[in-house]
Amino acid sequence: TDYVEILDSCLPGLSAASDPTALGLDLAPKLKSVVMLGNSSPAGMVDRDRFEALAGSAADEDVHRLRSRIAIRDIAMMMYTSGTTADPKGCPTTHEALVRTAVTGCRNCFELTTEDRFWDPLPLFHMSAILPLIGCIDAGSTYITLTHVEPGAAIRQLRDEACTFSFSTFPTVTNAILDHPDWDAKEFTRIRAWNNVSSPDGLRELHKRLPDSRHLNAYGCTEIGGVACFTRPDDPPETWATTSGRPFDGIEIEIRDIETGQPLGNGERGSIWSRGYNLFEGYYKDEVKNAESFDDDGWFCTGDIGALDPEGRVSYMGRVKDMLKVGGENVAAVEIESLLQTHPSVSIAQVIAVPDAKYVEVPAAYVELRPDCEATEKEVIDYCDGKIASFKIPRYVRFISADEWPMSATKIQKFRLQDRFAEEQHTGSE
Structure with missing residues (x-):
């Protein structure tokens, strides 16, 4: 992601600032500096060497004085x-x-x-x-x-x-x-x-x-x-x-x-x-x-x-948002995911709710297989039979590779899996 370009568009005047240690921008008057860690030093930003020099030049008494102003419940x-x-x-x-x-x-x-x-x-x-x-x-x-x-x-x-x-x-x-x-x-x-x-x-x-x-x-x-x-x-x-x-x-x-x-x-x-x-x-x-x-x-x-x-x-x-309502029954996605992940070929499983004409919504599972393992949709569904209530068994199973999961910084974004499934259904109906 080009964060430099994003900041420039959000903060007009940033790249033209005459002193990157005292920006004085109209839209962000309290923002003093933007520090860029890395090998580049875009206009209007403080690079790592200058940032460390500024820190080294701070007087001890100023540091202690500023520290004394901070209370533990401050942001x-x-x-x-x-x-x-x-x-x-x-x-x-x-x-x-x-x-x-x-x-x-x-x-x-x-x-x-x-x-x-x-x-x-x-x-x-x-x-x-x-x-x-x-x-x-x-x-x-x-x-x-x-x-x-x-x-x-x-x-x-x-x-x-x-x-x-x-x-x-x-x-x-x-x-x-x-x-x-x-x-x-x-x-x-x-x-x-x-x-x-x-x-x-x-x-x-x-x-x-x-x-x-x-x-x-x-x-x-x-x-x-x-x-x-x-x-x-x-x-x-x-x-x-x-x-x-x-x-x-x-x-x-x-x-x-x-x-x-x-x-x-x-x-x-x-x-x-x-x-x-x-x-x-x-x-x-x-x-x-x-x-x-x-x-x-x-x-x-x-x-x-x-x-x-x-x-x-x-x-x-x-x-709570992962609770499915299957024909009026509450179903926890994590219960189905836990079962799927006991399958010997399954590495990661994520369950989402998808629309259904009869039950309003039903479970659909996205599954990443372990290396060198294989499984079919039917095999995964059959694996669940008899282990959980029939209405909790995934109606659909979709296989996904490790690099295809829609991720935030650390977690799988289920709403994007729902978008993916909806797009698949829409394309299939055309």
Whole structure:
């Protein structure tokens, strides 16, 4: 993406600014500089060398004076949602939410020390990179990343940098590494722990492939500080496979009925609500959405489905928007995805709702097969028969390659899969 061109079009006068360290633009009067990291230095922007020189020239007393003006509940940054089910939304996030969450996770859950070499392939504009980076600074650990996730390069970096912790996090990343021909588990015994968020069966399979490593699971979203719950390294496999652990101290999680909003008991599935220091300050310039999302007591509705066990551990069960209504019956997409991913040939499965004349909507599955594996639509559908209710079995199965998934920074965008299916149906009807 040509971000320079985009900025020029959004900020008239940027490229013509006489002093890139004091822009003075009419449309953004508080914007002092745009820093360009890389080999180029477009007009109106500060390059890396000049930026570092400016930082080095700052007097210590000025730094301390400015730091003293900042309160922990001040806005630290504007983070945007991933845009998995809709357009990204701006989420003003406080210093406390960032730092307290990062330090709690890396100290208490990851147990990082100065000896750890933490590998995180996720983009630095994502909470799953920002929080570990802050936590590594606190722990004195080495933070290692790369500019583009390619499985072969990732394997080389994990090996050459002697990494001790893998924060690959998403199945799209982890499976690509473990399925690559260069992967040899015997070369990576120094990796003591892996963090992944997947279905219970997907996590059980991961444990089979990496039996000598510890594994962690998590729950969170941008609006609740990126992450609110983590399992612990000493949790037994079934705990981290089926739950995301307990909320951090200072964070509350409650499960409410999706329709009535009433609190539910342990084991009952409903909408996940959160309250605590971790919450963002409300969607940027969207009072209507804020009114829909917060109650009068400061609780925020995440839009996720889950349950609490008697020990207070959270189980994530999908998005409310991922609930299908098949002939009047509620169906969770994640339940079907979890089953599909137990098929020996299936690497990743994503289920969407598609229109149906009789049932209003029915499940359709997009499936990525494992390397050197084959399957037909009928074989995948037949695999589900007898394992789940008949109305939950995908009516359609479409196969997709790893590079065809419509992605945000880290997640598959289901609404684009729905657009793809609709286009296919439209083309087929002509």
